[in-house]
Amino acid sequence: MSLKREIGFLLNGVETRATVPVDMSALAMLRDVLGLTGTKYACGEGECGACTVLVDGVSVCSCLQFAVDCEGRTVSTIEGVSREPLGAKLEQAFVDCGAVQCGFCTPGMVMQAKHFLEAHPHPTRDEIKRGIEGNLCRCTGYVKIVDAIEAASRGDR
Amino acid sequence: MRGSGGSTPAARALPGVHAVLTAADVPYQRPLGVGKDQLPLKGDKVRSLRDEIAAVAADTEEIAEAALKLIEVDYEDLPPLTDPADALKPGAPVIHGEKLPAPAPHDALKPGEPGDAEAHRHNVAMTFDYAQGDVAVGEAESDVVVDDWFRLHYVTHCCMGVSGVIAEFDRSGNLTLHSNTQVPFLHKREFAEILGMDPGRIRIIQPPIGGGFGSKLDIYPFEPICVFLAKATGRPVKLVFSREEEFIASPTRQPVLLRLRSGAKKDGTLTFRVCETLHDNGAYTSWGATTPFVMMQTISSLYRVPHCKYHTTAVYTNNPYAGSFRGYGNLQATFAVEQQIDELAEKLGIDPLEMRLKNAQDPGEVTPQGMHFKTCGLKECLTTAAEVSQFREKHRAALDARRVPSRYKRGVGMASMLHVGGGAKIYPSDGCGTILKIDDFAHVTLMTGASEIGQGSETVLAQLVCEELGIPMDAVTVVNNDTDITPWDVGVHASRTTFIGGNSAIGAARKAKAKILAAAAKATGVPDAELELRSGHIVRTANGEALTSLAKLLRSLHFSDKAELVMTTHYYEPPSKHQDKSFKGDVSAAYAWATQVVEVEVDTETGVVRLVKVTGAHDVGRVLNRLGIEGQIEGGIVMGQGYAITEDLIVENGVVRNPGFRDYKLVTAPEIPEMDVRFIETMDGEGPQGAKGVGEAPAICIAAATANAICNATGVRIRELPFTPEKVYRALHRAGAAASAAGD
Incomplete structure (x- = not known):
């Protein structure tokens, strides 16, 4: 049409x-x-x-x-996110930190986190929260998602 | 509106359209839902904006949209009835009253007392009455009495995944539904009733779904409509909501107008509670109308109350209809009860924590409603939450600071909650089935009736089985999404999955373990009582010596003369009781408790309330998976925050005015409070490894505690949700004006 x-x-x-x-x-x-x-x-x-x-x-x-x-x-x-080191680190951090519940917001969160960490490699927790302000999650209350992004920024496993 | 349904020839003629249906095309449709008071496709009378009158199946969404525009409808507007109080007035328009086709024969799977046809003529959908003791005696014993109205608003689930279904018939007439339901086995049966089908020919497959929170506990019209389209076209049909449709046509939390009157003696002992509620049912009866089941438990048993009376009238209006939503009425009831505890304490000059401790129950108590608190951590929840949050110090400091003029005011508020934590015996069975098989390589497949809707049950159930069988987590596959494979379960509701599904999985694993150890005893000559399963091996308990690998033992069992596989089943039914006709009975196998302390900052110039910190102490029986339970509680707290402060589904004249995330405000990451969550482990004797349910608990107290905190900060009590800047600002200024008038 x-x-x-x-x-x-x-x-x-x-x-x-x-x-x-x-x-x-x-x-x-x-x-x-x-x-x-x-x-x-x-x-x-x-x-x-x-x-x-x-x-x-x-x-x-x-x-x-x-x-x-x-x-x-x-x-x-x-x-394709895990093809790059930061993407792979983020994926693993989301798993390790319990940042996934129903998982529906997770792909968007991971992509947003990757973009954010590329621009702000050493963020504070408050900066991370601002960094994912545009991504809604109805399950987690965001705490574990912030934990995961923080862990990925520190290179924690 | 009343009219003639729809005229569809032009739509049918559009290339790419495969079916156009109105009620006239599906004379076989039967009423659906909790109240069996609506047909999937409505005919000559529509009762709310969300009503479905025509359905199109086409090759593409674009063509379907074009076809919808070609359907001509002719309806005459009738005056809308949108205020629940008006619905009860003499001469009010009658929303129901026409005869629907008789529902299919039904053996009372649904609870509640639906109003009969006569009641429906007065717009009464359901009523609930409960009483314990004699409230007149209680009132006579009271030194103080408070009596208030509370108004609870519309909010909606906002699952990130929108509602949707795919329906497909095979050549033999078997129906497969890909559905994001939370209750696949109840739906299997109900679909059969609505469609006039043999339930045995319906298979429900649940793909991973984007959250549930109670919204997927009922059948909604779009689901059978999708089946009608599949039937009409002979092809698979997929129907997925847009976000706007999700806001308009999925259920809401039950809005409630609630009057509570309660009293206490000088020493703080509670004497009585009288609660009356008016539930705006909306145009149809879904689970929202039955929230009194839970609300009356809080009224009767959140703290010790000897005398109590409860009444609900749920009325029909032309508004959206309310369903079940995490907490199931408990947010509403707790909002009222916990505010009045503070009010009574203030009148009596008793510290709010002392007031609660004075009336808190102890383990072993049976409430007048018949709930047996075999474990009860309420007092520990209260003291822990208070200590960790420095409640007393902050509460006192806020009272002192009230006299000092300042724009920003801080305050703390506390609220506790009681909720079922060991299932809820609402249906004939509250059970869950498990099938467990172990393959030749010691890999376990756990087929469970318990559904995963994002709450983490898959992980916890696998974990429980691993711990029983001494195998690693990656040695378990959980199958939980196909009614053709998994055994019956009543569904995800009432915070029951870990408790019920967990006990069921443990039962199946224990049977497997007994069989394995008996075989191992035979193979090794060591008595089975001296053996255990550890790290994939059969181990001598006394010295940890690995005697053989589990996989090897399983293969030797399989490839022996007797040729046996290890496969077990277990059906767990909790030892709870149905309530009697007067709503009394020990309806859950365990009860969960929590106390939350909320610290707020109120901007008195703008009315903005900021949640600074939430401290939660939760009696969860036992923590099974720390990350999982913390995640549940943090998510629940933020959902409670949305209910208390930001979320408001604005319904005007039956129309949802803000059907999108731009105008319906979910809490975003920068707005979350600091959270400090503590676990009170009371080790429930019936719970899986001592655990109790927790899914709904964390959302329940926040609004009540926030109300108390705002009052602590400002001296102003607001009994209406949500605490939007405008509402708070107006309340503060009304109070300010009243105070200065009194001062004049």
Whole structure:
């Protein structure tokens, strides 16, 4: 029905091509076209952070970005996060610290934490809380998530 | 609204549309839900904004949306009834009263006393009455009496994962549902009733779900509607809510208007409580209407009260309907009870902690409602929370500081809670089944009826089995998501999974252990009483000598002449009792306790209340998994904080005005208080390794303790939630104006 375009971009280190409607969100492309369902839909209006991915290293709500705007860019999702040392460290820290309950906010939290720690390698707890302010979690009360990001920043195992 | 349903030819004709259904297309549909007072697809009368009148299945969401726009509906507006008090007035519009198709025959799986057709003509959905002692005697003995109204608002679960279902029939007519339910086995049965199917042909698979918190305890219309579409199209159909739909069409916490009158003697002894509530049921009856089950327990038994009377009327309105939500009425009841404890203490000049200790129960007590507190850590919860938070010092300091003018006021407040901690015998069985098998390599598959909704049951159940069988955690696979495989369980509710599912898993593991040790005794010649399982080996208890590996023993058992596998089953039914008709009985196998102290800072110029610190002392029986239980409690505290301060589902004239996270404010990371959680381990004799349930407990006290803290800080008591800046500001200024008027 709607106009489609073929785009190419680097997805988790892999050259990827996809044909997408011009009005499709990056989130819908990742989940429905490319089958990467690790990135979650929870609000569709950029309020909850569950769909956070990194585009050219910057965290964005993939529900608010058009898929076609991924053209020529580098996109990182939770599926590829452990390929890099900081991502792997964060994943392990989330497990070790009990930062996951239902797990639905976790992919977005991990991506946001990665973006945040790249910019602030030695944050205080208050800075971490501000760093994940845009990501909602209904299960954990955030404490263990902050613990995990802090542990990853210290390089704890 | 009354009208003619929908006209659908244009929608049906749209390419890519596979089915368009209205009530007329599914004459076989039967009433659903707790009250059996609604059909999945509504016909000529709709009662609330969320009502479903037509459904479309199409190749894409886009086409389905386009088809929806082509459906013509013709409804005439009727005056909405949105104030529960108005619903009871003579001459009020009647929300129900038409005859629905008879529900399928049912053997009383659902509790409560639904109003009969006559009651429905007066908008009464349900009533509850409970009494103990004689409140007139209690009142006569009282030196002080307080009597207040409390108003509890709408909030909603906001599970990060939205509601959804996939329905598919196979060629033999068997139905598979991928559902994010919390109660798969009850749903299997109820789906069969609504659809007129054989329950044996329904399989429910639960994918990992994005939180539950009680919201997935009932069946909602979208689920059978998805099945109708699957039936009509002969194809799998997926239906997933948008966040906006989740806000509009998933349940809320029960809003309550509550009047509490309670009294005490000069020495602080509580004498009586009289509680009356008006529950706004919304347009239909779901679990929210039955929250009095829990509320009356708090009214009758949170602290010792000899005389008590409780009444609830749940009325129909045209508002959204309320379901179950973590705490199940207890946040509402505790909000009132714990504020009045402070009020009575203040009138009597008794310290709030002393007042509570004076009336706190001891282990072994049986309350007049019949609850037997075999373990009870209430006094330890009170003293621990008070000591750790320096409650007394801070409470006194805040009273002294009230006289000093300053913009920011600090204060502390305390509240305790009582909740079921060993299941709740509401259904004919409160049990859980387990099937356990060990393969030739000593890997265990634990098939449990207990569902995982993010609360961590999978980990705890695996852990309990590992500890019984002396194997590492990675040697256990938990299967808990398929009704064709897992044995029956009543579902995730009432903080029951660790307790009930845990005891069931331990029972199956013990049977396996007995079988293994008997075989080991035969193989080694060492009596089984002198053997144990440790680190994947059969070990001589006395000296720790490893006699053989578990895997090797299992293989020798398997590949012997008798050829045996180790496979066991266990069904655990807690030793609790159903309540009698007067709501008396020991309904849970154990009871959980907690005291929380909240420290607030109130900005008297803006009305902003900041939670500075929450100290919690929780009688959890025993800590099984520290990370898991801390996570549950921290999450519960923050959910309680949202209920108390930030969350408010605004319903005007039956319309949800803020169906999105932009306007419905969940607590974010920078706003969380400092938390200090202590565990009181009372080692419950019935609990798995001594543990009691904890899932709901941490959310229950926060609003009540926050109210008490605001009052401690400012001298102003607010009996209405949430404590938004506007509400607090107005309350402070009303009080200020009243004080200066009195001073004039």
